[in-house]
Amino acid sequence: MVCTTAQKSTAGKITWAVVIACVVAGVNCFAPAGLTVGTFQTKSHALSLRPAIAPHGGTSSLVTTPARPGFGVRMSAAVPSEPRENIKWDYTRPPDDPEGFKDLSDHIADVKRLAKQLADRKEGQMITLQRGKGDSHCPRAFTYKEETLQLDLSNMTGIIGVQGSLSGGFVALVEPRVTMEQLVDAFLPVGLLPPVVPEFKHITVGGSISGVAGESSSYKHGFFHDACVSYEVLLADGSIVTAEADNEHSDLFHAIPGSYGSLGVVTAATMRLQLAKPYVAMQYRLCESADDMMALMLQKWDSPDTDFIEGLAYAKDSYVLCEGQMVDEAEAVWGKRGRLRRFDRFYNRWYYRQVQKNRRKMKKNDGVWGDVVPMKDYIFRHDRGSFWMASYKLPSFIGRSIGFLLSSRQMYRMANAMPQVFDKSEIMLQDFMLPVANVSAFCADLHAYLDLYPLWFCPLKNRGAPGPIFGVPLDNGDYCNVGAYGIPKAKVFEFEADNVRMEAVLLAMQGRKVHYSHAYYDESDFYDTIYNGAAYKLLRDKYKANGAFPTVYDKIITRGSNL
Numbered sequence: 001m002v003c004t005t006a007q008k009s010t011a012g013k014i015t016w017a018v019v020i021a022c023v024v025a026g027v028n029c030f031a032p033a034g035l036t037v038g039t040f041q042t043k044s045h046a047l048s049l050r051p052a053i054a055p056h057g058g059t060s061s062l063v064t065t066p067a068r069p070g071f072g073v074r075m076s077a078a079v080p081s082e083p084r085e086n087i088k089w090d091y092t093r094p095p096d097d098p099e100g101f102k103d104l105s106d107h108i109a110d111v112k113r114l115a116k117q118l119a120d121r122k123e124g125q126m127i128t129l130q131r132g133k134g135d136s137h138c139p140r141a142f143t144y145k146e147e148t149l150q151l152d153l154s155n156m157t158g159i160i161g162v163q164g165s166l167s168g169g170f171v172a173l174v175e176p177r178v179t180m181e182q183l184v185d186a187f188l189p190v191g192l193l194p195p196v197v198p199e200f201k202h203i204t205v206g207g208s209i210s211g212v213a214g215e216s217s218s219y220k221h222g223f224f225h226d227a228c229v230s231y232e233v234l235l236a237d238g239s240i241v242t243a244e245a246d247n248e249h250s251d252l253f254h255a256i257p258g259s260y261g262s263l264g265v266v267t268a269a270t271m272r273l274q275l276a277k278p279y280v281a282m283q284y285r286l287c288e289s290a291d292d293m294m295a296l297m298l299q300k301w302d303s304p305d306t307d308f309i310e311g312l313a314y315a316k317d318s319y320v321l322c323e324g325q326m327v328d329e330a331e332a333v334w335g336k337r338g339r340l341r342r343f344d345r346f347y348n349r350w351y352y353r354q355v356q357k358n359r360r361k362m363k364k365n366d367g368v369w370g371d372v373v374p375m376k377d378y379i380f381r382h383d384r385g386s387f388w389m390a391s392y393k394l395p396s397f398i399g400r401s402i403g404f405l406l407s408s409r410q411m412y413r414m415a416n417a418m419p420q421v422f423d424k425s426e427i428m429l430q431d432f433m434l435p436v437a438n439v440s441a442f443c444a445d446l447h448a449y450l451d452l453y454p455l456w457f458c459p460l461k462n463r464g465a466p467g468p469i470f471g472v473p474l475d476n477g478d479y480c481n482v483g484a485y486g487i488p489k490a491k492v493f494e495f496e497a498d499n500v501r502m503e504a505v506l507l508a509m510q511g512r513k514v515h516y517s518h519a520y521y522d523e524s525d526f527y528d529t530i531y532n533g534a535a536y537k538l539l540r541d542k543y544k545a546n547g548a549f550p551t552v553y554d555k556i557i558t559r560g561s562n563l
Contacts (some may be wrong), residue, residue: 376402
């Protein structure tokens with residue numbers, strides 16, 4: 001089932017009225033696993049769920065009985081399968097045209113247009129994606145795109161539809177340039193979210209898949225791509241395949257995450273959604289060392305009352321574990337779980353500053369403090385100020401007064417537009433993924449050599465094999481990401497030498513980098529020692545990527561000091 005319109009515009013938020021219209025039209029028509037059939041209450045609309053027979057027999061689903069007549073929808077609970085034109089995403093069109101939703105026929109036409117571009121390209125011409133400055137959250141130079149055929153995916157920003165899955169719950173079909181803010185604005189008002197939502201508003205679905213993105217729910221749900229059940233992939237010869245975990249393209253399905261578009265172009269993804277609540281009750285715990293924080297993190301890892309875990313370090317002896325639990329409006333009453341805290345207003349403190357300030361309260365309260373945050377504010381808590389990167393150029397009190405200029409998107413745009421002000425050579429900007437047991441030793445080395453704070457800690461569930469070629473080792477247990485962003489204090493920062501040194505330290509501790517930033521690996525080490533280059537080569541051959549798409553190594557390696 002699809003709830004969609006012929007709307008072709010791509011940007012902007014979905015208003016409450018439109019979201020309600022989508023709900024009425026059937027966006028939230030299936031009961032996820034564990035949801036009791038009955039009334040599902042959203043902020044502005046109640047849906048009465050009742051059992052129904054699937055249109056073609058077999059698996060039963062649910063159908064909505066809206067509070068007002070005329071929009072009841074009955075649909076199949078089948079997960080999409082190829083070819084895309086044959087998917088029966090039947091839907092009732094909402095009474096209005098919601099921004100952000102896209103008709104399936106428009107999507108098919110766009111994909112066919114891209115496929116024709118590939119089929120007609122000049123012999124030997126490489127294929128890349130067209131990006132404007134600031135559209136990417138990657139700080140690297142894109143010189144490898146020169147003289148290539150740059151595919152324009154700027155209109156691939158539509159949510160195509162939602163339907164029930166055979167295993168219960170919901171799946172959404174979305175295009176690759178859909179942003180995290182679009183997903184949240186579309187689904188949170190009806191009580192749904194992707195299991196993992198990266199922290200910056202304008203990170204895209206395609207970027208999160210290609211770049212193995214994680215966030216504070218990743219300790220439970222893995223990476224963003226772990227919620228994806230299929231990818232529609234445009235291959236170099238212009239053919240289109242649907243890759244799923246158990247079909248003839250399962251090898252491509254598992255290899256797409258982390259491949260940075262070097263095997264094909266993802267033109268749509270089908271991803272799971274889960275139930276969500278409108279608020280997050282936060283509990284902050286003060287720790288005196290990385291060892292203490294990681295031990296506490298492991299205690300919370302399997303807690304049924306925990307939905308989000310992350311850590312922040314402000315100094316060698318000052319760590320904070322941040323634990324969140326989804327709660328409804330009744331639990332968000334002032335004083336019940338702490339005061340209501342916002343992070344999306346221009347005058348609000350940046351999140352890391354608020355947690356830093358809370359340390360004083362923690363010391364007076366047995367090392368613990370709590371507050372309640374609206375869900376969207378929590379999800380994008382690091383967007384304003386780009387974690388703490390804006391604080392290197394602006395005092396916090398000034399930054400708060402011009403907060404609309406300091407979103408992550410604007411920060412990247414300014415960094416590209418004013419390189420003299422935002423000198424990349426001054427900054428360590430890396431995400432280091434390590435086995436949980438090695439995090440403390442890595443932090444000790446980072447402190448001794450660079451003295452770089454704050455640090456961000458994001459625990460990651462490792463789902464094991466089969467999995468991405470360019471992710472974490474699949475047989476090495478769970479991981480934790482250490483985000484090192486900023487200007488080191490211990491020494492004069494030598495950009496290339498210090499990045500190379502940290503790569504060596506990371507590898508010695510069985511860690512891996514997230515490859516959105518600068519990398520200096522030797523090519524033979526990269527393919528023969530760090531990753532399974534042989535498997536990657538076989539996939540490049542099978543899916544006709546050689547001579548068409550740049551390799552992962554070509555895309556991520558920094559050459560000639562070109563930052």
